[in-house]
Amino acid sequence: MTLSLISTGLADEKDLSLRALDEAKACDVLYVELYTMKLATTLAALSELTGKPVTLLHRGDLEERSSRLIEEAKAKRVGVLVGGDCLSATTHITLVLEAAAKGVETHIIHGSSIFSAVAETGLSIYKFGRTVTMPLPEKGPADTVLRGIEENFSAGLHTLILLDLDNEKNTYMSVTQAIGRLTEAGVSPDTLVVGVARLGHTDSLIKAGKLTEVATVDFGEAPHCLVVPGPLHFLEEDALKAIAGCPPEVLKGRRVKPEFDRLIDKYISGCHRVREAMKTTPPPTPPTQAQIQNILDHVDRYLADAEYYKADKKPTALTSVAYAEGILDALKLLGIIDFEW
Amino acid sequence: MTLSLISTGLADEKDLSLRALDEAKACDVLYVELYTMKLATTLAALSELTGKPVTLLHRGDLEERSSRLIEEAKAKRVGVLVGGDCLSATTHITLVLEAAAKGVETHIIHGSSIFSAVAETGLSIYKFGRTVTMPLPEKGPADTVLRGIEENFSAGLHTLILLDLDNEKNTYMSVTQAIGRLTEAGVSPDTLVVGVARLGHTDSLIKAGKLTEVATVDFGEAPHCLVVPGPLHFLEEDALKAIAGCPPEVLKGRRVKPEFDRLIDKYISGCHRVREAMKTTPPPTPPTQAQIQNILDHVDRYLADAEYYKADKKPTALTSVAYAEGILDALKLLGIIDFEW
Numbered sequence: 001m002t003l004s005l006i007s008t009g010l011a012d013e014k015d016l017s018l019r020a021l022d023e024a025k026a027c028d029v030l031y032v033e034l035y036t037m038k039l040a041t042t043l044a045a046l047s048e049l050t051g052k053p054v055t056l057l058h059r060g061d062l063e064e065r066s067s068r069l070i071e072e073a074k075a076k077r078v079g080v081l082v083g084g085d086c087l088s089a090t091t092h093i094t095l096v097l098e099a100a101a102k103g104v105e106t107h108i109i110h111g112s113s114i115f116s117a118v119a120e121t122g123l124s125i126y127k128f129g130r131t132v133t134m135p136l137p138e139k140g141p142a143d144t145v146l147r148g149i150e151e152n153f154s155a156g157l158h159t160l161i162l163l164d165l166d167n168e169k170n171t172y173m174s175v176t177q178a179i180g181r182l183t184e185a186g187v188s189p190d191t192l193v194v195g196v197a198r199l200g201h202t203d204s205l206i207k208a209g210k211l212t213e214v215a216t217v218d219f220g221e222a223p224h225c226l227v228v229p230g231p232l233h234f235l236e237e238d239a240l241k242a243i244a245g246c247p248p249e250v251l252k253g254r255r256v257k258p259e260f261d262r263l264i265d266k267y268i269s270g271c272h273r274v275r276e277a278m279k280t281t282p283p284p285t286p287p288t289q290a291q292i293q294n295i296l297d298h299v300d301r302y303l304a305d306a307e308y309y310k311a312d313k314k315p316t317a318l319t320s321v322a323y324a325e326g327i328l329d330a331l332k333l334l335g336i337i338d339f340e341w
Numbered sequence: 342m343t344l345s346l347i348s349t350g351l352a353d354e355k356d357l358s359l360r361a362l363d364e365a366k367a368c369d370v371l372y373v374e375l376y377t378m379k380l381a382t383t384l385a386a387l388s389e390l391t392g393k394p395v396t397l398l399h400r401g402d403l404e405e406r407s408s409r410l411i412e413e414a415k416a417k418r419v420g421v422l423v424g425g426d427c428l429s430a431t432t433h434i435t436l437v438l439e440a441a442a443k444g445v446e447t448h449i450i451h452g453s454s455i456f457s458a459v460a461e462t463g464l465s466i467y468k469f470g471r472t473v474t475m476p477l478p479e480k481g482p483a484d485t486v487l488r489g490i491e492e493n494f495s496a497g498l499h500t501l502i503l504l505d506l507d508n509e510k511n512t513y514m515s516v517t518q519a520i521g522r523l524t525e526a527g528v529s530p531d532t533l534v535v536g537v538a539r540l541g542h543t544d545s546l547i548k549a550g551k552l553t554e555v556a557t558v559d560f561g562e563a564p565h566c567l568v569v570p571g572p573l574h575f576l577e578e579d580a581l582k583a584i585a586g587c588p589p590e591v592l593k594g595r596r597v598k599p600e601f602d603r604l605i606d607k608y609i610s611g612c613h614r615v616r617e618a619m620k621t622t623p624p625p626t627p628p629t630q631a632q633i634q635n636i637l638d639h640v641d642r643y644l645a646d647a648e649y650y651k652a653d654k655k656p657t658a659l660t661s662v663a664y665a666e667g668i669l670d671a672l673k674l675l676g677i678i679d680f681e682w
Binding site for chain 1: 350352362363442449451453457583619627639658661664674675
């Protein structure tokens, strides 16, 4: 028989597709898992719609007792209703693999998802980098989120930040709480952010502005998410003003250059300035051994920096080592040291 | 009145959500646009489902004659059925902004989309970087696609490549054609790719392997898309084998280093080698003016390189300018030139 993963889409039972509803009706047993996202629906509503009882799966049912589900699917047509689009969580992919390994056929029915619906903010879906999840404070630091924002921004991309939840404890992170975590982690209060609540529901809310401004907005019921835009196209600026009520002054002067552009421009203009202003003063005597040793120590420090930074700050590591190489080549060109690359 | 953008989802009319169907039924007039993606449905099927005539919109109707649609929406409830999730194309965001500017309310109904459904390949949706579109050969070069793949890969991310189409000419790019364009552009034949056809349809096909192997697979009817995976988690490797029939040997030794790591490691080991092997030979005489001029010309060439590459090859630009800076500092430390940074 089969195991069907049936997406319920963004908001409530009305977001099931006709295909999803057909699949659910054809199943012998129906489960719903409600811990990877908050659905604005109830077991009763899902039961009424599908015409059969719907049993709630707890976290452990999928993550630890998945083999029981798959055993059941060997003899019956088992359906699992999953919020959003059903394969956005690793848990569900694992379930598909486990079913495949045990020879159980799987049906995947897709549904609407925040991953594409976020385009309702007016930000181009083609300019989103990787999506990150802001963990609840008790589950860990915001480091991965910060790194995601920085990497995406450097690459000229927006970041969608999903907000963690604990459905069984009825805990849902709000835009305000997520902004609090970003602020604690050192994100500038002037950063442009877009707060999003209940996308796909009839009472959705999208609000853009400075971090500090958006933090004061009451976004109401969960689910919320947050977007940190990268550099904006003028059409995206217009959209943030029209759709998300973004104050125009927040967008001004915000054409922030990605980290590379900033570093490259800074170094290029510095080098040009030096080339124009420098004075050539040939030394009266040849370089001393002490002078040379001092320069080589300088090279070694930059090499050590390059190794230190290469895991996390790649542009810095690359700059350090290229700088060291420049010094070595200068010494070679002056006939002070001799080597081959 | 209102303008409703109603997503039809991934495949055929069965991918409309119950919410989308309600919205379509409530509209006074219904249009469908079929040029941003291929739908496996017909005007007749959509008419039968919604109980009203459905008129086909041509490209110009949305892009140039959008004001006519919005005029109509001032007096009537106008619905536009759009494939996939409706705001994934800039055209549709523009329409929303234009409606807002003219005081026409808009309703957005989301649907399933390749942007999240691509997780059916077994690749984690959280590890996708920006999505790119491979243009039809007559519409332009594959440069943006290549740059997208390289940037995503460097950042440890997968790339979803959507394939261009011209619905009015019945032209849909296939996986094989897209691979042909990648190969022409110099992508290695050993590159791991995942070909995907008709995701969300009952006869979907997902096949992973080397570029050259996947190019020979007959993926059948459109729509197709292609994924170039970044570095893989072991769970993703398992999934590509189980779901996409990936030959295990293609995954072996594939932990390719991103460009930065490669550059940084190369330079660091080169510098270390030089530091160990070099001989110090203090020159018998002070540097000559000709020697110094030669070195400064070298600096200027690297500076010019940095400016030349800064738009497209940022790591190269950064390396060039940091190298120039190293040379200038060496000359300063030797007392040959004088300047302040």
